[in-house]
Amino acid sequence: MTNTPLINIFTYQLPGSVTRPIHLEYNGRKREIERILSNPENNYKELIGYENVLDSLLALSLFYRNVIGYLQGATAFYFSVNKKSDKIDDCPVKVGNGVLDVKQQRRLTSLVIAFNAIKEKYQLTPSFFEFSETIQFLRNCKELFNTKAYEEDDSV
Numbered sequence: 001m002t003n004t005p006l007i008n009i010f011t012y013q014l015p016g017s018v019t020r021p022i023h024l025e026y027n028g029r030k031r032e033i034e035r036i037l038s039n040p041e042n043n044y045k046e047l048i049g050y051e052n053v054l055d056s057l058l059a060l061s062l063f064y065r066n067v068i069g070y071l072q073g074a075t076a077f078y079f080s081v082n083k084k085s086d087k088i089d090d091c092p093v094k095v096g097n098g099v100l101d102v103k104q105q106r107r108l109t110s111l112v113i114a115f116n117a118i119k120e121k122y123q124l125t126p127s128f129f130e131f132s133e134t135i136q137f138l139r140n141c142k143e144l145f146n147t148k149a150y151e152e153d154d155s156v
Contacts, residue, residue, distance in 0.1 A: 008060040010029045014067070022066050029058055032134040044138050046145060057141055060118075068115050071108050078105045123147055 007026050011019045037048055047054060098104075099105075128144065131137045 006056050007062070010059055010063040010067075018066065022062050024077075026062055027056060029062075029134045029137065030055065030146070033058070033138065036138060038137065044124050044142060047138065047141060054138075054141060057139065057144075060124070061131070061137065064115070068112060072112050073104055075108050075112060 007023065014022075033051075033054060036042055037044060037051070040097055123144065128140045131140060
């Protein structure tokens with residue numbers, strides 16, 4: 001019995017226009033990570049044996065960059081609009097084909113809060129998610145692995 005890859009869990013029920021680019025980038029970067037780690041002269045020998053962790057961090061990074069970042073922006077915009085609005089009631093904001101109202105905003109905010117809790121627990125700074133090349137992702141992972149160890153608690 002195999003476990004479902006984390007990238008599939010993150011992208012479950014997202015629209016294909018969002019899922020396809022995430023999966024394409026994930027698969028391409030995963031192949032590149034395997035190629036880099038298989039080179040006997042690489043500078044990332046301490047990451048060998050942690051491929052599952054690297055896969056998870058890669059999935060988390062891509063999900064953050066392609067989904068969570070936009071949700072944070074949408075909720076911040078919603079808060080700004082409603083803060084400046086003279087209306088006493090909620091002022092819904094149309095986003096694409098959908099409407100961001102108070103109910104949706106609460107759901108998005110709770111998702112962002114849960115994701116931020118994971119980031120904090122595992123000491124993932126915003127700079128960890130900033131990479132354009134796979135080698136920079138591996139550098140970020142190497143730095144993370146060399147920081148103070150975090151608790152082995154899976155409560156999040």
